[in-house]
Amino acid sequence: MPSEAQTFRPFPHDWQSADYVAGWIDHDVARDPERRPLLRQMLSSAPFAPHAEIEVLDVGAGYGVVTEEVLKALPAAHITLQDYSRAMLDQARRRLAGHADRLSYVLADLMDPAWPQHVGGPFDLAVSAIVLHNLGSREKIFSCYPVIHSVLKPGGTQRGQMPVHAVDKPVAVQEIAAGFGRVECIWQDPPRAIVVATRTDR
Secondary structure, X not given: OOOHHHHOOOOOOOOOOHHHHHHHHHHHHHHHHHHHXXXXXXXXXXXXXXXXXXXXXXXXXXXXXXXXXXXXXXXXXXXXXXXXXXXXXXXXXXXXXXXXXXXXXXXXXXXXXXXXXXXXOOEEEEEEEXXXXXXXXXXXXXXXXXXXHHHEEEEEEEEEEEXXXXXXXXXXXXXXXXXXXEXXXXXXXXXXXXXXXXXXXX
C-alpha cells in the first residue's frame, strides 16, 4: 500500500488544511540533506556571538525548519515564529516543544499591513527560507523588504534563501535593499541564493 508521502500531491497549496500541511511536511523533510547545510551557511554569517541573547524573527516560519537551525547556532536567542498558516504553526509548536521557553508564535499574514504590529520587535536578526516567493508577484515580494527593515533594530540583519531570479539583476538587489545599507548575495546555485541585508543606520 503506498505511503502518504508517495501519494501526496503538493499542488494546489492548501496551507490552512491540517491534513494537507501534515502531508506537505512528510514530503518536505526529504529535502533536509541538501537544505540543512545551506541554512547553516546562511546563519554562519550572522554577526553575533554564539551565546548572544538576541531577538530573532523567523518570517514565514512554517513548521520550524529554520528556527531549528537558529536554536543550534544561537542557543541563547529568543525566536518569534511568524506564519499565516495556523496548521503550520501548530506543527512547529509540537516539533519544537522542548524549546518552548525560547519561542513565541504569531499568526499573521504578510499581506496584512498590520503584521509588523503583531510580531512586535524590534529584532536583531530576521531569517526566512523559500517563503517570500509564495506571495506570487514581484510587487508583493519586494514590498516585504522595507517592512522587515522596519522591525529590525538599527544595525540589525536580515538573511534568507530565495529563488535566484530575485537577485540576479541590479534592479532586484536595489529593490531588496529598500533602506538596508548593504545587500549581498553570499551564495547562489540557480534557482537558489542566500541573500544578506544589513540595516546600517544608527
